[in-house]
Amino acid sequence: MKILVPIKRVPDPATTIRVLPDGSGIATDNVKWVINPFDEIAIEEALRIKEKQGGEVVLITIGQSTWQEQLRTGLAMGADRAILIKNDAALDSLALARILAKVIGDENPELVLLGKQAIDDDSNQVGQMLAEMLGWPQATFASKVEFADKKVTVTREVDGGLETIAFNLPAVVTTDLRLNEPRYASLPGIMKARKKELKEIPADSLGVDLAPKLKIKTLAAPPKRQAGRKVGSVQELVQVLHTEAKVI
Amino acid sequence: MGDVLIFAEHQGGHFPKTTLTAVNAGLELAKKRGGNAIAVVAGDAPEALAGEIAKYGVSKVIALAHANLKNYVADAHAAALAALVKKAGAEFVLATATAVGKDLAPRLAARLGAPMASEITAINDDGTYIRPMYAGNAMATIELDGPVKVITVRGTAFDAAKPADSAASVEKADAEIDPSAAKTEFVSFNQTKSDRPQLTEARIVVSGGRGLKSGDNFKTVLEPLVDEMGAAMGASRAAVDAGFVPNDLQVGQTGKVVAPELYVAVGISGAIQHLAGMKDSKIIVAINKDEEAPIFNVADYGLVADLFKAVPEMAEEMKKLKHS
Numbered sequence: 001m002k003i004l005v006p007i008k009r010v011p012d013p014a015t016t017i018r019v020l021p022d023g024s025g026i027a028t029d030n031v032k033w034v035i036n037p038f039d040e041i042a043i044e045e046a047l048r049i050k051e052k053q054g055g056e057v058v059l060i061t062i063g064q065s066t067w068q069e070q071l072r073t074g075l076a077m078g079a080d081r082a083i084l085i086k087n088d089a090a091l092d093s094l095a096l097a098r099i100l101a102k103v104i105g106d107e108n109p110e111l112v113l114l115g116k117q118a119i120d121d122d123s124n125q126v127g128q129m130l131a132e133m134l135g136w137p138q139a140t141f142a143s144k145v146e147f148a149d150k151k152v153t154v155t156r157e158v159d160g161g162l163e164t165i166a167f168n169l170p171a172v173v174t175t176d177l178r179l180n181e182p183r184y185a186s187l188p189g190i191m192k193a194r195k196k197e198l199k200e201i202p203a204d205s206l207g208v209d210l211a212p213k214l215k216i217k218t219l220a221a222p223p224k225r226q227a228g229r230k231v232g233s234v235q236e237l238v239q240v241l242h243t244e245a246k247v248i
Numbered sequence: 249m250g251d252v253l254i255f256a257e258h259q260g261g262h263f264p265k266t267t268l269t270a271v272n273a274g275l276e277l278a279k280k281r282g283g284n285a286i287a288v289v290a291g292d293a294p295e296a297l298a299g300e301i302a303k304y305g306v307s308k309v310i311a312l313a314h315a316n317l318k319n320y321v322a323d324a325h326a327a328a329l330a331a332l333v334k335k336a337g338a339e340f341v342l343a344t345a346t347a348v349g350k351d352l353a354p355r356l357a358a359r360l361g362a363p364m365a366s367e368i369t370a371i372n373d374d375g376t377y378i379r380p381m382y383a384g385n386a387m388a389t390i391e392l393d394g395p396v397k398v399i400t401v402r403g404t405a406f407d408a409a410k411p412a413d414s415a416a417s418v419e420k421a422d423a424e425i426d427p428s429a430a431k432t433e434f435v436s437f438n439q440t441k442s443d444r445p446q447l448t449e450a451r452i453v454v455s456g457g458r459g460l461k462s463g464d465n466f467k468t469v470l471e472p473l474v475d476e477m478g479a480a481m482g483a484s485r486a487a488v489d490a491g492f493v494p495n496d497l498q499v500g501q502t503g504k505v506v507a508p509e510l511y512v513a514v515g516i517s518g519a520i521q522h523l524a525g526m527k528d529s530k531i532i533v534a535i536n537k538d539e540e541a542p543i544f545n546v547a548d549y550g551l552v553a554d555l556f557k558a559v560p561e562m563a564e565e566m567k568k569l570k571h572s
């Protein structure tokens with residue numbers, strides 16, 4: 001099966017994020033950049049499917065030249081080749097999905113696997129938008145993906161439990177945390193990755209509308225919560241919750 | 249112009265609190281943008297539920313009916329709603345960012361060619377919106393540009409709508425769903441059985457983390473306290489990943505966002521991803537044996553103690569309090 005995995009470069013989840021004083025963005029000095037953790041899970045799932053069924057795993061990202069690093073990491077995990085759609089300006093989810101839909105038209109994968117959300121903007125939109133633009137079924141928040149011929153059955157993490165849906169390929173699946181535990185790139189994997197194909201395509205050569213319809217005007221730091229006080233015992237805790245905070 | 253179509257999600261034949269939140273946010277948006285708030289209930293026979301939501305202050309309810317809308321699936325719902333948005337000439341579509349809202353709204357936005365704002369926490373008078381980014385470490389002011397806009401709201405950021413004096417009229421509409429937009433088969437829903445309040449609806453939430461060490465300890469140590477307090481139970485990602493509790497209990501950036509009157513974090517370190525899901529709670533209590541744990545930086549009351557001793561004691565104290 002040919003699987004396309006769109007990935008994003010994001011700050012390491014362990015990074016402390018600080019908003020710049022002028023509100024134009026976040027401070028990026030000292031930020032370590034990684035593959036969005038949910039996309040890493042998507043790469044892992046794609047590799048496992050390929051290991052079982054054969055096929056090809058193609059990574060794609062839309063960003064600056066430096067994003068090659070994350071594509072190389074994904075190639076080192078075992079993906080076959082990668083595409084960088086070069087674009088320096090910020091794009092909104094609609095434009096990202098349009099670009100992906102265009103490339104998918106040329107690449108013809110049977111499955112697109114991507115993270116349910118990027119942990120920087122926390123939007124949780126691209127997979128669903130892409131599925132609609134392609135006219136394909138979607139399964140978001142996947143915790144299990146099973147195949148029988150061309151039919152896919154997906155277990156989804158939803159409110160109140162687990163839901164199961166099914167459809168035929170081609171389809172878009174977005175990953176949740178419990179789908180798998182991504183592997184690390186091995187040393188031989190890293191060596192091999194250097195020789196794998198990484199193609200760059202300028203975004204403006206694709207002929208899709210890139211003008212953002214969602215604009216971020218400014219960022220502000222959230223209100224800070226003050227630490228309260230330590231209590232000495234369980235009895236004291238219950239007492240203050242009852243008489244002072246009046247919540248029990 | 250300015251009309252707001254509110255997606256009234258229902259589960260198991262009733263509206264969860266998050267739907268009433270969507271209604272209230274929709275009423276606010278309609279007021280600020282100078283339009284009407286219209287609720288839409290989708291289903292195979294949505295009339296009875298439509299009559300229910302009509303009592304909450306909207307100007308009209310549309311009961312959108314089609315056999316393919318019996319169970320929620322994204323493609324059929326997006327197709328039916330998109331056709332309705334066009335027909336009704338609405339400027340906004342609004343839903344709460346529940347699992348269904350998150351799944352549906354972007355697909356609907358793409359079908360409408362509309363920009364979408366995820367999980368907004370405020371509607372500004374000047375036409376902009378506020379939404380958290382970076383696990384709540386940045387609050388963005390954003391602008392949406394286009395004739396139609398799709399918005400999901402964070403359930404904890406808006407109050408639930410209250411019943412109004414009179415009920416709005418209900419209009420039945422037969423949905424149009426092209427077969428090409430009905431490719432998804434709903435197979436089953438495996439509901440987590442629980443008699444406790446819903447996480448997103450409870451006044452008190454007691455959450456356990458890796459410090460509980462096992463699913464058995466959740467049962468024998470944490471649950472008696474949860475029940476003594478009449479609370480909903482939550483968990484950290486670490487506790488869910490380890491299989492101690494079901495996935496839908498995860499609180500955090502990539503789980504549920506809660507803001508109860510009282511949040512009790514037990515054996516949870518307070519990673520930024522967890523804080524993103526609970527730091528707007530009114531009162532936060534932390535019980536942790538490590539006095540340096542970051543959870544204490546956001547806790548109103550911290551107790552440095554071994555949870556295996558403190559939690560049963562607290563359950564006992566709660567019982568005494570109830571009988572006093």
Ligand SMILES: Cc1cc2nc3c(=O)[nH]c(=O)nc-3n(C[C@H](O)[C@H](O)[C@H](O)COP(=O)(O)OP(=O)(O)OC[C@H]3O[C@@H](n4cnc5c(N)ncnc54)[C@H](O)[C@@H]3O)c2cc1C
Nearest residue numbers: 457458459484485486500501502503515516517522537555
């Ligand atoms: C992409 C991504 C998404 C994530 N999303 C979420 C999310 O939505 N929600 C979330 O919670 N996390 C999320 N995380 C994980 C998060 O970073 C932390 O790893 C997680 O919250 C830690 O859970 P914990 O506090 O239970 O475990 P730990 O960090 O291991 O903390 C356990 C705590 O228990 C205390 N303890 C141990 N034994 C006892 C005892 N006997 N008595 C008292 N205290 C004790 C310890 O002192 C410690 O503070 C995410 C991470 C990533 C990378």
